[in-house]
Amino acid sequence: MEKYFSALRQSALFSGIADGDIFPLLRCLGAAFRSYGKDETVLSSGTLARTVGIVASGMLRAVKEDAWGNSNLLALFSPGEIFAETAAASDSALPVGVFAEENSVICFLDFRRVVTSCSSACVFHTALVRNYIGVLAARNLALTEKLEHITKRTTREKALSYLSAQSSARGSRSFDIPLDRQQLADYLSVDRSALSAELSRLKSEGVIAYSRNHFTLLPPRSLSAEGGFSQDRHSARCLRPPGAAPR
Amino acid sequence: MEKYFSALRQSALFSGIADGDIFPLLRCLGAAFRSYGKDETVLSSGTLARTVGIVASGMLRAVKEDAWGNSNLLALFSPGEIFAETAAASDSALPVGVFAEENSVICFLDFRRVVTSCSSACVFHTALVRNYIGVLAARNLALTEKLEHITKRTTREKALSYLSAQSSARGSRSFDIPLDRQQLADYLSVDRSALSAELSRLKSEGVIAYSRNHFTLLPPRSLSAEGGFSQDRHSARCLRPPGAAPR
DNA sequence: CCTCCTTTGTTGCAATTGCAACAGACTTAT
DNA sequence: ATAAGTCTGTTGCAATTGCAACAAAGGAGG
Numbered sequence: 001m002e003k004y005f006s007a008l009r010q011s012a013l014f015s016g017i018a019d020g021d022i023f024p025l026l027r028c029l030g031a032a033f034r035s036y037g038k039d040e041t042v043l044s045s046g047t048l049a050r051t052v053g054i055v056a057s058g059m060l061r062a063v064k065e066d067a068w069g070n071s072n073l074l075a076l077f078s079p080g081e082i083f084a085e086t087a088a089a090s091d092s093a094l095p096v097g098v099f100a101e102e103n104s105v106i107c108f109l110d111f112r113r114v115v116t117s118c119s120s121a122c123v124f125h126t127a128l129v130r131n132y133i134g135v136l137a138a139r140n141l142a143l144t145e146k147l148e149h150i151t152k153r154t155t156r157e158k159a160l161s162y163l164s165a166q167s168s169a170r171g172s173r174s175f176d177i178p179l180d181r182q183q184l185a186d187y188l189s190v191d192r193s194a195l196s197a198e199l200s201r202l203k204s205e206g207v208i209a210y211s212r213n214h215f216t217l218l219p220p221r222s223l224s225a226e227g228g229f230s231q232d233r234h235s236a237r238c239l240r241p242p243g244a245a246p247r
Numbered sequence: 248m249e250k251y252f253s254a255l256r257q258s259a260l261f262s263g264i265a266d267g268d269i270f271p272l273l274r275c276l277g278a279a280f281r282s283y284g285k286d287e288t289v290l291s292s293g294t295l296a297r298t299v300g301i302v303a304s305g306m307l308r309a310v311k312e313d314a315w316g317n318s319n320l321l322a323l324f325s326p327g328e329i330f331a332e333t334a335a336a337s338d339s340a341l342p343v344g345v346f347a348e349e350n351s352v353i354c355f356l357d358f359r360r361v362v363t364s365c366s367s368a369c370v371f372h373t374a375l376v377r378n379y380i381g382v383l384a385a386r387n388l389a390l391t392e393k394l395e396h397i398t399k400r401t402t403r404e405k406a407l408s409y410l411s412a413q414s415s416a417r418g419s420r421s422f423d424i425p426l427d428r429q430q431l432a433d434y435l436s437v438d439r440s441a442l443s444a445e446l447s448r449l450k451s452e453g454v455i456a457y458s459r460n461h462f463t464l465l466p467p468r469s470l471s472a473e474g475g476f477s478q479d480r481h482s483a484r485c486l487r488p489p490g491a492a493p494r
Numbered sequence: 495c496c497t498c499c500t501t502t503g504t505t506g507c508a509a510t511t512g513c514a515a516c517a518g519a520c521t522t523a524t
Numbered sequence: 525a526t527a528a529g530t531c532t533g534t535t536g537c538a539a540t541t542g543c544a545a546c547a548a549a550g551g552a553g554g
Contacts, residue, residue, distance in 0.1 A: 064394075064398070085384075086388060089380050129380070132380060133362065133376070133379060133383065134336060134337060136336070137332075140387055141333060143394065144390065147311075147390065148311065150398065151436040181501070193502090193542080193544090194543090196503050197504070200503065400542075401511090403510095427532090437511080443533050447534080
């Protein structure tokens with residue numbers, strides 16, 4: 001349990017709570033630790049969650065699958081991050097499946113004890129509850145941001161929306177993204193090959209540069225360079241035999 | 248202020264709080280009332296929200312607009328519903344614009360007073376904060392549900408996903424939906440005419456029946472009845488004079 | 495260095511979508 | 525009742541997408 005302390009103390013749930021107070025608090029909250037092997041199921045979709053999970057080590061993924069087997073990656077959880085907090089708070093069925101992305105250890109807290117004051121830890125509950133609100137609000141924002149990307153009509157717009165959001169988040173026009181192509185396609189809810197094709201088109205048009213997971217947003221070319229448009233537009237075609245459709 | 252009492256008392260934020268305690272609580276929370284005319288802006292996108300809003304009368308809409316003017320209806324708020332609670336809780340910019348769908352009166356509460364105990368109303372804060380958590384969790388679920396619809400790849404799947412969710416929510420295969428075609432298309436992030444066309448196709452295939460805002464999900468025909476396709480297809484038409492449009 | 499395996503990029507094609515334009519149905523106000 | 529305005533359903537067409545199949549580019553291990 002002590003070996004996971006560094007992960008737990010940085011959890012948003014314990015922000016503002018002194019290190020020395022965390023262990024007593026964990027005991028008070030009915031904390032239970034469990035290990036999971038890679039790809040093992042942590043929580044099945046549809047489960048009634050009465051506990052909140054905190055990643056002590058490893059990494060989890062939250063996946064939504066529809067009746068036809070299309071899976072949609074909703075989130076990755078790193079050490080210190082909490083999950084199932086919405087289902088626990090609304091006393092409703094978990095709308096996603098949670099799986100171990102790698103070997104992981106999870107700390108489960110009893111939700112009722114988190115929001116119900118007890119005599120020995122009352123002092124912490126104010127901070128704890130305020131942190132809980134912050135976590136829910138943050139998750140809310142993440143969902144809203146994903147919606148912002150995904151409501152775009154075309155693959156191109158979705159990709160640009162995601163990339164520019166990543167760029168702002170990192171505070172640089174050049175950055176690595178944490179998802180591979182398939183995961184990014186799932187996240188944006190588009191076809192992987194269509195995404196690859198669109199990224200490649202954006203590159204050939206000089207809008208972005210990238211290699212694998214490293215992307216750079218190029219500044220818009222000045223209007224005076226507009227004449228160069230047709231050159232860009234045909235550069236890809238010129239690499240191919242005349243008959244080939246440029247798509 | 249008294250005339251809005253019935254709306255406020257049914258707000259999720261005051262659930263479990265005795266009627267007689269609400270007015271003192273409102274005063275304690277720094278409640279301020281404001282009126283808005285139809286289509287007037289209540290909160291602009293990008294605003295730093297320090298207050299939580301409760302609809303006292305009328306109706307609001309939350310809209311997300313992208314740089315190219317495509318607007319996406321995120322939610323409608325009826326009396327008693329609260330909004331801007333996420334931005335207020337995370338101290339971040341409001342990611343949507345909020346407008347009066349009709350003439351409305353809004354009650355604004357100071358977020359800090361909501362989560363900070365004060366001497367005179369401490370007793371209420373436990374319930375208030377727990378309600379606040381419930382509201383955030385519920386909003387979270389709503390966003391997750393919208394994502395579930397919108398991540399479907401085709402207009403047909405999106406429409407069926409929405410309709411079956413509505414059906415479960417109402418507990419009946421026959422129900423009214425609260426959105427008109429344009430709003431539904433915005434919500435599902437598809438083209439209105441494509442949605443109309445798809446709905447009409449679903450109707451001609453005997454999957455659903457509808458007129459305007461009233462929908463009925465038809466049970467799947469048994470496989471053995473496959474030969475009866477054309478019969479089902481025309482059954483509705485047969486109830487009307489031959490020339491009349493089946494609609 | 496070579497092989498196996500995973501990830502990413504390309505391409506053709508059928509199917510779907512968005513868009514625009516229009517017609518019919520319904521509502522509301524006069 | 526009429527007229528004006530709004531909402532819904534239809535259709536043609538150009539553009540985009542998903543899909544499948546394959547090629548190319550790393551990476552890991554021998």
